[in-house]
Amino acid sequence: xxxxxxxxxxxxxxxxxxxxxxxxxxxxxxxxxxxxxxxxxxxxxxxxxxxxxxxxxxxxxxxxxxxxxxxxxxxxxxxxxxxxxxxxxxxxxxxxxx
Numbered sequence: 341x342x343x344x345x346x347x348x349x350x351x352x353x354x355x356x357x358x359x360x361x362x363x364x365x366x367x368x369x370x371x372x373x374x375x376x377x378x379x380x381x382x383x384x385x386x387x388x389x390x391x392x393x394x395x396x397x398x399x400x401x402x403x404x405x406x407x408x409x410x411x412x413x414x415x416x417x418x419x420x421x422x423x424x425x426x427x428x429x430x431x432x433x434x435x436x437x438x
Contacts, residue, residue, distance in 0.1 A: 358426040360408070362418030369405075371428050376404035400401070 359377050360367040382399045389397040401418055427433045 358424050359422035360426060361412055361415060362421045363426065363429075364421050367412060367426075368428075369409075371426050372408050373401065373405045374428055375426075376401045376408060379404055 357378055358374060363371075380397060384397065384400070386393060386397060393400060415416075
């Protein structure tokens with residue numbers, strides 16, 4: 341059984357990861373990595389890794405991004421695009437990141 345640990349949430353993390361399968365134009369590597377990063381932040385409770393945890397944090401992101409890209413390649417196409425627009429395609433998010 342896993343022990344519960346305190347969750348660090350600075351309010352910048354979203355509760356849901358947006359559906360990437362079926363996007364037009366197709367999902368980008370940047371969008372896959374952003375989803376993986378959000379997932380790792382959420383499950384680890386770490387928003388900004390310390391130097392001691394940064395390597396493990398980045399390895400987890402790379403592993404999940406690779407698995408995500410693989411599953412998106414292996415699944416059949418969607419008949420309709422997802423309803424939600426991924427964050428990196430939203431103008432207000434792009435402006436904040438610029």
